[in-house]
Amino acid sequence: MKRTAALVPLLALIALTLMSAGAQAIRVTGQILAYQDGYVFFTTGDGFRVAPAIVLKDAKTGGATALRPGPRLWALATFDASGSVVELDLSLTALAPQGNFALVKRYAIALSSPFPNPDLAQAPAIPGRPNMVFTGRQVVVVFEVRVPPTTPLEAIVYITTDASGWNPQAIPMQRIDALHFKVIERLVSGTIFHYLYTRGSFASEERSEGGLEEHPRTALVSDADSQVYSNIVYRWADEAMPGQVIQPNVFPTPYNPAPFPNLPPGIHTPHP
Amino acid sequence: MLLAACAWERAEALTTLRLHADRIAFFYDRFLVEADGHVVVHTSDGMEIRGDAFSMDLKLNRFIVAGNVQVLAPGTQLSGAAFSDFLNFRRVYFIPILAEPDRWTFLNGDFAHPAKGREMPGDTFDFPDIGHRPDLVSRAAVIGANSYVRFERVTSNFFGLPVPLPAFYVSFAPTPALARNSLSGANLDLTYQFAGNANSISAVHLRYDATNHAYASIEQHLAGAHDYAVFSVNPLTAPAKFWNLMTGDTLSTRFQVDTFTQLYTYQYGLAEPLAAAQYTYITASEALPRWSIQGFANLTNFNLLGPGAHAVFANGQTVGELNHPSQVQITASSFQERIFGSPFYEQYFFGTGFNHDSYGTGLQQYGGVTYTTIWNQLVGFSVSLPELTFGNRNSAYDRYVLSGSFTKERQWYSVPHHVDVTTLVSTLSRQITRTVGVYAGYSIVNTGDYYLHGGYSISSPIINGVYAPGFEAFRGVATQRTFSFATNYTPSPEFTLSLLYRHHDDFPEPVPGLFPLPHLNPLGQYIYPSFLGQPPNDLTGDLHVRLAPHISVDIARTDYFGFATLKWSPTFIVQVSQ
Numbered sequence: 001m002k003r004t005a006a007l008v009p010l011l012a013l014i015a016l017t018l019m020s021a022g023a024q025a026i027r028v029t030g031q032i033l034a035y036q037d038g039y040v041f042f043t044t045g046d047g048f049r050v051a052p053a054i055v056l057k058d059a060k061t062g063g064a065t066a067l068r069p070g071p072r073l074w075a076l077a078t079f080d081a082s083g084s085v086v087e088l089d090l091s092l093t094a095l096a097p098q099g100n101f102a103l104v105k106r107y108a109i110a111l112s113s114p115f116p117n118p119d120l121a122q123a124p125a126i127p128g129r130p131n132m133v134f135t136g137r138q139v140v141v142v143f144e145v146r147v148p149p150t151t152p153l154e155a156i157v158y159i160t161t162d163a164s165g166w167n168p169q170a171i172p173m174q175r176i177d178a179l180h181f182k183v184i185e186r187l188v189s190g191t192i193f194h195y196l197y198t199r200g201s202f203a204s205e206e207r208s209e210g211g212l213e214e215h216p217r218t219a220l221v222s223d224a225d226s227q228v229y230s231n232i233v234y235r236w237a238d239e240a241m242p243g244q245v246i247q248p249n250v251f252p253t254p255y256n257p258a259p260f261p262n263l264p265p266g267i268h269t270p271h272p
Numbered sequence: 273m274l275l276a277a278c279a280w281e282r283a284e285a286l287t288t289l290r291l292h293a294d295r296i297a298f299f300y301d302r303f304l305v306e307a308d309g310h311v312v313v314h315t316s317d318g319m320e321i322r323g324d325a326f327s328m329d330l331k332l333n334r335f336i337v338a339g340n341v342q343v344l345a346p347g348t349q350l351s352g353a354a355f356s357d358f359l360n361f362r363r364v365y366f367i368p369i370l371a372e373p374d375r376w377t378f379l380n381g382d383f384a385h386p387a388k389g390r391e392m393p394g395d396t397f398d399f400p401d402i403g404h405r406p407d408l409v410s411r412a413a414v415i416g417a418n419s420y421v422r423f424e425r426v427t428s429n430f431f432g433l434p435v436p437l438p439a440f441y442v443s444f445a446p447t448p449a450l451a452r453n454s455l456s457g458a459n460l461d462l463t464y465q466f467a468g469n470a471n472s473i474s475a476v477h478l479r480y481d482a483t484n485h486a487y488a489s490i491e492q493h494l495a496g497a498h499d500y501a502v503f504s505v506n507p508l509t510a511p512a513k514f515w516n517l518m519t520g521d522t523l524s525t526r527f528q529v530d531t532f533t534q535l536y537t538y539q540y541g542l543a544e545p546l547a548a549a550q551y552t553y554i555t556a557s558e559a560l561p562r563w564s565i566q567g568f569a570n571l572t573n574f575n576l577l578g579p580g581a582h583a584v585f586a587n588g589q590t591v592g593e594l595n596h597p598s599q600v601q602i603t604a605s606s607f608q609e610r611i612f613g614s615p616f617y618e619q620y621f622f623g624t625g626f627n628h629d630s631y632g633t634g635l636q637q638y639g640g641v642t643y644t645t646i647w648n649q650l651v652g653f654s655v656s657l658p659e660l661t662f663g664n665r666n667s668a669y670d671r672y673v674l675s676g677s678f679t680k681e682r683q684w685y686s687v688p689h690h691v692d693v694t695t696l697v698s699t700l701s702r703q704i705t706r707t708v709g710v711y712a713g714y715s716i717v718n719t720g721d722y723y724l725h726g727g728y729s730i731s732s733p734i735i736n737g738v739y740a741p742g743f744e745a746f747r748g749v750a751t752q753r754t755f756s757f758a759t760n761y762t763p764s765p766e767f768t769l770s771l772l773y774r775h776h777d778d779f780p781e782p783v784p785g786l787f788p789l790p791h792l793n794p795l796g797q798y799i800y801p802s803f804l805g806q807p808p809n810d811l812t813g814d815l816h817v818r819l820a821p822h823i824s825v826d827i828a829r830t831d832y833f834g835f836a837t838l839k840w841s842p843t844f845i846v847q848v849s850q
Contacts, residue, residue, distance in 0.1 A: 033397050034324070034339040034353035037369050041338075041353045043397045045365075047373040071325035071338040072308070072399055094401060111374040112389030119363070120393060140765065148608070149619070149656040149677030153697055153715055153756070162444055163303075165463075166451030169847065172816055172826055174760045174770055177675040177701035177711045179658050186765040188302065192331050194446040202452040202518075203532065209607050210559025211566050212528050213520070216447055234608065235564075237530075237555075271638065271726050 026079045028099035035069035039109065040077065040085050044101050046108035048077070051084040059089035067092070083107025139189050140226040141219065144182045145173070145197055147233045157181040157233075160205070161195040162216070168198045168205065193219040197233050207235040286470060287359055287417040288316040289335070293326060296413050297406035298423060303330040303444050304400055305413060305421060311337060317381065320344040321355055327399050330444050333418050334358045336397055341366075345383040356396045359417050365396045405429060408440055419445045419470045441468035441475075449495035454502045454516035454532070457481070460848045471495055477506070484510050498522040513537050526559040535576075548576040562607045568625075570599040594631050601625030603650065615660050621681075622651040638687050639725075645686070652681025663702075673701045688724035693717070699756075707763045713756040721748040735786060742780035750804055753777040766818040773811045782806060784836030807835035823848065 030042040041047040058065035059076055067073060067090040074095045078087035083106070089095075143159060151157075157173045164170035173181035187193060194216040198205045208214045219229050294309025307326035313335075314320050324339025336356045343350040343366070352368040364378040366386070376386035410423040421444070426437040442465070443450050450473055455461075458479040467474040473493040480486050487507035494501045499521040506514050515535040522528040533552040539545040549572075556567040573596045575581055603623030611618050626647045629635050634644040656677035663671035676698030684690040694717070701711035721727070728748035733741045758772040776782075787805025790798040814828040828845040832838045 031399060033399075034341070034367075036340050036353060039353065039369070039373055041367060041373070041397075043399060044394075045354070045367060045375065045392055045397050047353060047367065047369075071323075109372050110389065111370065111372050112376075114375070114389045114391055117377070117391035117393075119361070120391060146658050149654045149679060149697070153713070153754070160448065160451075162446055162448075165443055166448040168453065169457075171824075174709075174762070174768060175711070175758065176703075176709055176760070177673055178677065178697045178699040178713060179656065179675050180673075180701075184762060184765045190332075196448065200457060202448070205448075207557075208559070209564070210526065211557040211564035211605070212526070212559050213522060218446075235605075271729065 026099060026103055027076055028079070028101055028104055029074065029076045029095045029097055030101065031094075032069055032073045032075050033071060040069060040075075040088065042077075042101070046101065046105065047110070048079070048104070048107055049084045049109060051080065051086040054085060055087040057087065057089045059091035059095055062089070065090050077104075079104055079107060137189050137223060138186050139221050139224065141185045141187050141193075141221060142182065142226065142228040143171075143173070143185065143195075144176075144180060144228065144230045145233055146179050146231070147181065147197075148235055149179065151179070151199075151233075151236065153178070155199050158198050158200055159183065159195050160198050160202075161193060163191070163193055168201050173197075187221045189221050189223045191219075191221040193221065195219065197231070199236060199238075202237070204236050204238040206233040207237050209234040211235055213237075286316075286419065289328075289413075289415040289417070290314040291326060291413045291415060292411065294411070296326075296410045296423065298408050298410075298413075298421070298442070299402055299404075300407040300442070302400065302402070304328070304402065305330065305335075305415065306400075306402070306406070307413075313337060318346050323355070325399075328415065329400065330415070330421060333360045336399070338397065348383045350383075354397050358393075365392045367397075408437075410440075414469075416470045419443070420468060422468060437464070437466075439466050441465035441473060443468065443473060445470075449500045450493050452493070452500060452502050452518060452520070453491060454504045454518040455479075455489060455491065455506045456514070457847075459846050468493075479507070484512070511538050511540050513539065528557050530555045530557075545577065545581075547581050549574050550576055562609070563604055564607075565602065565604045568599075568601045568603070570597075572597050595629055596631060597627065597629035597635070599625065599627045601648075608656065611655075615657055617656045617658065618653065619656075620653045622649075624649045626686075636687055643687050647686040648683050650681060650683045652679065654679040669703055669705060671702070675699050675701065689727065690722055692720045692722065708759065708761055710757070710759045713754075713758075715752075715754045715756070717752045719750050723748070738783055738786045740780065740783045740786050742783075746780050749779075751779045752804070768814075768816040770814040770816075771811065772814075774809070776806055776808050776810075778804065778806065778808075780804065782808060782835070784838070807832040807838060809833040809835075 030044065033041040033043045033045070035041070038050050039047045040050050056065055056067070056069065057063065058067070059074070069075065069088055069090060074091045074093065076089040076095055076098060077085050080086045083104070145157065147155075147157060157175075158169045159171040159173065160166050160168045161170055171183055171185065173183040176182050196206055196214060196216050206214050217229075217231060219227075221227065291305070291307060291311070291313050293307035293311045296305065296307040298305055305326070305328045308324070311323045311326045312320065313322075313326065321337045321341065321343050323337035323341040326335065326337050328335035334357060336354060338354040341352045341355050343352070343355055350366065350368055352366055353373060354367045356365040357363075358365070362380045366376045366378065368374050368376055374388060375390070375392060376388050377390040377392065378386055406429065408423060408426050408428040410426045412424040414422045420441060422439060422441045424439050426440045428435045428437050428440060445451075450471070455477065458481045460480040462478040463475055464478070465473050465475045471494060475491045475493070477489040477491060478486075479489060484507050487509045489504060489506035489508050491502065491504040491506075500519065502516070502518040504516045506516065513536070515537065517533045518531070520528065520530045531552065531554045534550065536547070536549040536551075537545040538547040551570075551572045553568065553570045558565045574593045579594065601623060602625060603621055605621040606619050608617040608619045610616070624647070626645055627635055628645045630644040634642040635646050636643045654677055657675060660674040661671055662674070665671055676696070679695040680692070682690055682692050695715070697713065697715040699711045699713035701709065703709045728746060731743040731746060733739060733744045735743060753776065755775045755777075756772060758770065761769045782805045787803070789805075790803050810830050810832050812828060812830040814826065816824060816826045818824040826845075826847045829840060831840055
């Protein structure tokens, strides 16, 4: 009995040692947001106490580093049992993920108790709306447009977008049949893309069904493997009247009430 | 994420940030501004924020200042580790360091009452992951939220070469009001926007086109909430100058007016012009329920300097005639309406107007009468079939799409004749594989000019010494039939190759050298894409390659299969887009 009682503190000591050893092994990679006043903050917003004798190393070589902790640097942080950061292995480039901030969340310092943010309440699912997750990956986005039947068969249709400073010929589209054009773009997820269709200039941009200036469409690129935006152009701005296309940058102005602008000169003009 | 999803739906106040730092970098492809070292941000609502690093996503309209942050807000002074402002939502997230760090949120600009401990969005303090060199670096910038950024003391990265510039302006407004340009097309246009704010842009364009070759142009943009104006001189450095003024005003949700005025001068520098011409058109649009009305007025002065002034245009045309024709047209058009649930849509239009030219021989001489004003009435309709799919509907690569339209219009003139134009366009398309699509098309354009009495008389088959048998039968009716076959090859979004073959079977049939070819636009293309006398066969190749996220090149050329001396289109059409 005495022998058993003597073993209890020994076992407790061993357990504590093992736990301590386990705690010391907590290592997490992250990007530094700030390093000041005895704390290191990561871009998660979490701030951790820094041990007075913190060791700074080069994450690639494991040796000494000339880097000083600061915003944008990547670091592999080592926590001791008390939750202080005892080592930072620094890198200018992203490090392979290691550990999990959930494991060290309890060490994060914050004076106030957290409470829910109503802004972050889950939005109800909207049918047909893409899943709004943005990781910055490249996503294939297909734009398809149906053009009005008055569109000349030789017309070239472009997308103009705020991503290119509204260049009216920013993205040329391919004709896929008499009334449809298509283009495939590669965009970064999270991109908010405002766009309109043109036939090469703002004098020939799309118009609403009522003939007025069209408001730019908005595409929000989600993390889906691919996305398709199908649109309809009802009118072009230069359809002053059906069948006539104004070409303001050409002089002399095309002006001829007769329907055949380039008959040979020797042809008799109409007469009674 | 929810915030981001709704970002563009929220109304935002225009906030201006003035940013100074040791190094400010701009990444054009992602609209990111990243700054490091002695960052100072002044906001238009009176805040000053200092820190070690700054990061702003211009499109998401939010910024971070991190590292040794000092905030001077009206009535308060704060120190902390990081500051994040979601401008669209009027939420500021802050990590103060008091006795210990904390997490505060300031709501709606109220810095006196922080919400302490309020949960923050997961990406509040995320820096973007950028793996390439910036497009420019500077030491100062002015950022108009959701609108523009203007850098000062800039070093621009121009194809890997550092180019110092006094300033550089970039607009990223979600509407194109400030971006409408009044320049003609060009093969290459390098735009340097050297000044600007939320309502104006001043720009110099370095351009190249097949007509003018290398030249410079200037352009000034102005825009308000409902109106815009653009002024340009293009080219500025050549004798043949086009002075353009474009305006637009949305007077109500249903009514808007647009104008375009072009003054042509032939002058060396700013010396007295040798020739001057002017062209103005005004378009007024009124939206009605299921209909729209468009009024159009056009006024041209081919010679503003009086008799004797003349010049030759770069495209070979001359000015100098004293004609000053004008035109007014009002047209009403219905919306495209579905026909009884079928796949067909219908649209109707009608209108009236006149052309006027009182100088010289007037507009037309007919029956011994000189017509200086010709009135017209127009009526027409179109039926279109946007899409009719058949074949294996479960397979994207084994189904066919039939598409087409039929348009018929008649225009009566006060000269006793009317013109009928009938247009039929149909195509059958199929996507064969993920990268290859094809379509075949057939179109007929029939144009008939019918006079009440007489009209086009029988012509000799020999015109200007050229044997043209078709004109023996020509009585004012021309028909253009075109068979098209096209294929697109798109192995990646960065590369597209298109081939288009067309066979024209026209009446009157084309005869080499008989029909005047249309003039060329500045790009070297015919101003009319389809015209009488066009070669019976042509094959056009078009290669589009995206060289960088913001630079792509398009190269096209047409082969006319040796129609007399015409073998290839006049030039390669090369266009570089930014």
